Amino acid sequence: MNKPTLAERVRASHPVTCPRVEVHIHPSRSKYDRFWILEIDRCPHCEKPHSHGGGSLDHPPALGHRLSHCVTRRPLDYALVSSIEEGSAT
Numbered sequence: 001m002n003k004p005t006l007a008e009r010v011r012a013s014h015p016v017t018c019p020r021v022e023v024h025i026h027p028s029r030s031k032y033d034r035f036w037i038l039e040i041d042r043c044p045h046c047e048k049p050h051s052h053g054g055g056s057l058d059h060p061p062a063l064g065h066r067l068s069h070c071v072t073r074r075p076l077d078y079a080l081v082s083s084i085e086e087g088s089a090t
């Protein structure tokens with residue numbers, strides 16, 4: 001029996017059933033707060049642009065599941081994915 005890889009365990013515990021959206025990744029321009037800004041051009045729910053924080057610049061940008069910023073009566077979600085093809089460590 002093969003042990004599941006970390007990626008398989010993450011997928012199993014967080015199944016991605018929500019829409020995936022491509023994200024543009026920028027570092028913040030603030031002198032004091034150095035964090036990633038993750039911007040999407042078009043929300044799959046409201047078709048407007050949104051942006052999310054992606055954590056400290058000391059670490060890779062944190063992509064993945066987010067609640068959209070267009071929440072009205074119930075939360076809507078999506079998964080942020082990089083528009084840059086990344087080498088996957090499987």
Ligand SMILES: [Zn+2]
Binds near residue numbers: 046047048050
């Ligand atoms: Zn939206």
